[in-house]
Amino acid sequence: MGLSSVLVPYAAYLRVYEPLAAFPEPDRGYWYRYAAQGAQRTAQDELRQSLAGLLSVPPVAVPVRESGEAFVAVVDGVTHVCPWRTRLRGWLALSELVEEFPVPVVDAVLPRAAREQAEADFAAWRAEKPENADARPWIRGATWHVPVRWFVLFDDSEREYEPAGAGESKQPVMRYRTPMVQARRRTARALRVLKDSLEEGPLIDGLVDVGRWLEEFHPRSLVELDYGGLVHAIAPDSLAGDRSAADVADALAALRDEDGTRAGEAYERLTDRWRAVRELQYAS
Secondary structure (H helix, E strand, O other), rough: OOOOOOOOOOEEEEEEEHHHHOOOOHHHHHHHHHOOOOOOOHHHHHHHOOOOOHHOOOOOEEEEEEEEEEEEEEOOOEOOOOOHHHHHHHHHHHHHHHOOOOOOHHHOOOOOOHHHHHHHHHHHHHHHHHHHHHOOOEEEEEEOOOOOHHHHHOOOEEHHHHOOOOOOOOEEEEEEEHHHHHHHHHHHHHHHHHHHHHHOOOHHHHHHHHHHHHHOOOOOOOOEEEEEHHHHHOHHHHHHHHOHHHHHHHHHHHHHHHHHHHHHHHHHHHHHHHHHHHHHOEEE
């Protein structure tokens, strides 16, 4: 059975693909050889592997070894890779889980002994090398929605949509991809508009966090927003008509023009669309 034979919904991803030149040796050589093999991995492959440990008995909170897999993109003859870093992302996700949910809920999902072992392993790994203390993942994920701040990084013209059966994978695809320089520029512009128009809050804080994350990568990287498994939770007509990046750009332009009515209408279109998606997780 292939890695992609079972679909694991429903998550979206924000990824950074760095050029091979951004990696120090021996990582550069490893990723060069990896890309040359022509492996084509999907978000479902990565998610299935990352969830495999949770299905074991007893469950393994975080993979024992770091993944050697990556997504590969060749653009204008330049090879870019986005390492999965599944183990690091597992540790970070575990920290967020403990902060977000009450302890009894977390205990029901993942036994305390498994969490404590994972936390001890993370602490040991961070102390192992100086660079580990500030390690950052190339991938961010969100379940049952795409965070509004992610759309700020993209233009509607960068939207790529393939309905089911149109691409090689035969699965629907919805994604945006842009050069890092554009993503950083749009983030900075949006922050100026928001700080001039709104009070400090989660939207501004979240965009500041994304901006800082982008600064960690090579300036000639690519930034990608992939709807991932969400394409299976959204009706085909709704997916085809989804212009969320355009709605965000319209809202920001309206705020810049001090047109509160237009900004509210654009934001309402966006929130209504994603509220309908998030409500699906509670459907029986």
